[in-house]
Amino acid sequence: MKNTPYNSQHIPPQAPGNQQGFWSQMARKGVHFPFTRNNHHVPEKELRSRTPSELKKLKTFESDIYSEREIHDITFPWWGLVYFYAVTFAKGTAMIIMPLFFLICVMANILTEAPQSDVNTAYFGLICISVVCLLIWWSFSFFNGKLPIKTLFSLSRETGMVTLHGFGNKVRFSHPFVEFDCYLTTSPTPQGFINYQLFLVHRYNGYKHGVPIGRFINGSRDLDEYKRLWNMIQAYMDVSQPLPDIPMNEPFRHKDNATVAYDKAHHRKPDFGSVWMMKRLNKQ
Numbered sequence: 052m053k054n055t056p057y058n059s060q061h062i063p064p065q066a067p068g069n070q071q072g073f074w075s076q077m078a079r080k081g082v083h084f085p086f087t088r089n090n091h092h093v094p095e096k097e098l099r100s101r102t103p104s105e106l107k108k109l110k111t112f113e114s115d116i117y118s119e120r121e122i123h124d125i126t127f128p129w130w131g132l133v134y135f136y137a138v139t140f141a142k143g144t145a146m147i148i149m150p151l152f153f154l155i156c157v158m159a160n161i162l163t164e165a166p167q168s169d170v171n172t173a174y175f176g177l178i179c180i181s182v183v184c185l186l187i188w189w190s191f192s193f194f195n196g197k198l199p200i201k202t203l204f205s206l207s208r209e210t211g212m213v214t215l216h217g218f219g220n221k222v223r224f225s226h227p228f229v230e231f232d233c234y235l236t237t238s239p240t241p242q243g244f245i246n247y248q249l250f251l252v253h254r255y256n257g258y259k260h261g262v263p264i265g266r267f268i269n270g271s272r273d274l275d276e277y278k279r280l281w282n283m284i285q286a287y288m289d290v291s292q293p294l295p296d297i298p299m300n301e302p303f304r305h306k307d308n309a310t311v312a313y314d315k316a317h318h319r320k321p322d323f324g325s326v327w328m329m330k331r332l333n334k335q
Contacts, residue, residue, distance in 0.1 A: 056290040057211040057228045059088065065229065065254070072257020078250055081236035084278065086229075089286040092279045096268045097297040119294060119303035119310070120209040122287065124266055125200045141187035149181045204262045208288055208307075213251060215262050223260060228288045230254050231262070233281050235274075249277050 070076060116123045127135060156177065160170050205214045206228070214225040231251040238246045249265030252258075264284055268276050283295045293313035294300040301321060304310045313319070 054210045054212065055227065056209065057288045058291045059086070059285070059289045060291045062086075062229055068232070068254040069257075072259065074259045074261070075252055075257050078234050078236055078252045078261055079232070081234040081250075084233040084235060084249075084281045086285065087282065089289065089292045090282060091286070091296060093283045093295050093297050094268045094271075094276045094279045096271065096276065097280075097283065097295075097299065117299055119300070119307040121205055121207045123205045124203045124263075126203050128199060128201050131199060138187055138191045141184040145181055145184040145188055149177060149184065152177055203266070204264075206264075206284065206288060208290060208294075211288065211290075213262055215260060217260075224253065224256070224258060226253055226256075233264075233284075234261075235265075235277055244272060247272065247274065247277055249280060 070079070116125060126132075153174075156170065156173050201220050202216045204216060205212075207214070211228050212225050213228050213231055215223045217223040230253060232254055234250055234252055236248045236250065238248070240246050247265065248263065250261030251264055252261045264280065265277065268280055271277070283297070286292045286295045290309055293310040294304055294307050300310075304314060304321070
C-alpha cells in the first residue's frame, strides 16, 4: 500500500489492530474519532489564520511547508527552542524588569541614606545585566527567519503517507494514512483546565509516539474544533475530495484535479475577502 494516495471511495480491507505498546494502549483509552465522509467543516482557527492582505501575497506563493501535495509541521531543534526562549526572556528583562529595577534604585537612593558605593555597585550590576540582555536580544536580528528548523511530521496527499520525524530529522516511521486511528486524549493543566491532544496512532505497531496533528489548533479547549480538524485532515488526504476550503489552500486549489472539478461544479471562484471567511464560518 505504500505510495498509494488515500481514496475514501476505494479503501482496501484493513486487519484489526494488535494493541501493542504501552503508549499506544494509553492513547487508545482516549476518544476515538472514526473515519468519516467529508462534511466540509474545518476548524475556525484555520479560517481565521490569514488576513485578506496576507492571502493576496500567497497567490503566487510556492511553499515547501504547505502545498497541494504535502503538509509539513515544523519546529525548532532543541537548542533553537532554548535560544528562542532566551531571547524572549532577555527582551522582557531589558524592556520591563531592568527599567523597573533602575527606578527602584533611584528611589532608594533618594529616600534612604545608603552608602554611595553600594548604590554605584547596584547601578553597575544592573547596567551589566542590561547590556547582556540587549546583546542577546540584538543577536536575534542576525538569525531571525534563518534559524534552522526540523520537520516534526508530514502528511502527503500525493503519496498517502504519514511520516513522523525524530531527533536529527531522522524518520521514526512512515505508513499509509489508512493504517492510523485518530484518538483525542485529555490531561489536566496545573490550573485545573482540560488539555486536549489529538494523535494519529498506528494500528499495527506499538510505537512510543503518535503523530500530533492537534498542533494545527494547539491549545484549543473546544472539543468540536478537534472533530472539525479531523474532518479537515481526512479531506486533505483524500484524493477523491477537494482540498479543504481554508485560506491556506487558496493558492493551490487550481493545481489539484479533484479540487478543480469541485470548484467548477459548484461555480466557486477564488475569493480572498473577509466576507468569504465569514460565510464559511456561518456554514458551520
